[in-house]
Amino acid sequence: MNAQLRLCGLVLFLPALLALNACEQNASTADSGEDVRIVARVNDEPISETMLELHVRRRTGKSLDGISADKRETLLLELVEMALIAQDARSNGLADDPRVRARMRNMHYAVLAQAMLEDLKGRAVSEDRMRERFNEAVASGEHSQEFHARHILLRSAEEAREVIEALDDGADFARLARERSHGPTASRGGDLGWVVPGEMVATFGEAIKELEVGEYTHEPIRTRYGHHVIKLEDRREREPPRFEQMTGHLRNELAEERINAYVRDLRQNADVELYRPKNDSDSE
Incomplete structure (x- = not known):
């Protein structure tokens, strides 16, 4: 599909995470020398296949390979329209609006935090650790x-x-x-x-x-x-379950504990200051 895609009056779809940061991110990722396939360019700003894949999954719950060619083009045109609107917003100074910048920063935090937690949850849990937890549960009568x-x-x-x-x-x-x-x-x-x-x-x-x-x-x-x-x-x-019946639950439980320990460790080692809002009593 070439860069001269005709916009065909689609109803705009502006998902929160993508609409505000897609165009800010695509120039740095797609032109950084990585092996990224470009599926469209909007006023010289590229839209990568990875961006399209994420948009498709968010909108349909399917992969790019799981949708029709017509649906792919429709969703790509949505990205094009979002890019055009975002570019115009930048040219009108909205990227410097304090509330817009705050929203973009919040979303930046959210995307990175979610990626980190997904990475932690996806890390392997050893069978020895699962068996240890299983034996502890059986011994305590937790499943009796x-x-x-x-x-x-x-x-x-x-x-x-x-x-x-x-x-x-x-x-x-x-x-x-x-x-x-x-x-x-x-x-x-x-x-x-x-x-x-x-x-x-x-x-x-x-x-x-x-x-x-x-x-x-x-x-x-x-x-x-x-x-x-x-x-x-x-x-x-009840009869205690077999280890094989519990592996999924044990894996999730240990992964959640890993995440909780990770967040707790971050809190304990961080330098955090919380500022209370001022009220009349503070000024007396």
């Missing part, structure tokens, strides 16, 4: 019981406390879950089925283990998904 639980997922602790008050007043847990829960189990009355606490988010799993059958949590349980109210329906003994 499974629990039949329900939960109601709320967006705030205040909403969760309202649900707890309703339960205290005799409301039916399953009905409240169908009416109030934001989770995918809402249509099932919050039913999670039989679960193993050690294979769940830590705070959620610990809360389940503390409950008696028929009891629900009287304080919201917070996870990265929101605030939960949890009810234990039943518990039973």
Whole structure:
């Protein structure tokens, strides 16, 4: 496809990460002497095949090879239009606007941070380390019981406390879950089925283990998904899983621990200053 692509009135699609930094990055990467295939040029600024690949994956969830030629051209034209708009924004001085520069810097942080965390998560975990963790879990009885639980997922602790008050007043847990829960189990009355606490988010799993059958949590349980109210329906003994059944979970668990330790180490060794906003009391 040559550089004289005809723009055909596409509805503009401006994904946040790409729209603001694509044109800033492409000149330095594509012209840096690397072996990068150029798929278009916009006023002498190149668009690389890698840029197109990322755009295609973001828009379709597929690779370049997984889309039709027409779809490829449509998505390439989107990139061309974004490049044209970004170039015009630069010529109008928007790249020097403090809010625009702040947004671009935030996105710069986000892209690099995500790349680093993906690299850490993708690093190999040794089988010896997984077996060690597996043996620890079996010895502790972590997987010797499974629990039949329900939960109601709320967006705030205040909403969760309202649900707890309703339960205290005799409301039916399953009905409240169908009416109030934001989770995918809402249509099932919050039913999670039989679960193993050690294979769940830590705070959620610990809360389940503390409950008696028929009891629900009287304080919201917070996870990265929101605030939960949890009810234990039943518990039973189970055969410990085989190591082969647990490798995926163990690998993910150890990778998450590696990431948490990495972030904790960065914090401990960084020179960070936090500035509180000034208020009237500060000036007195």
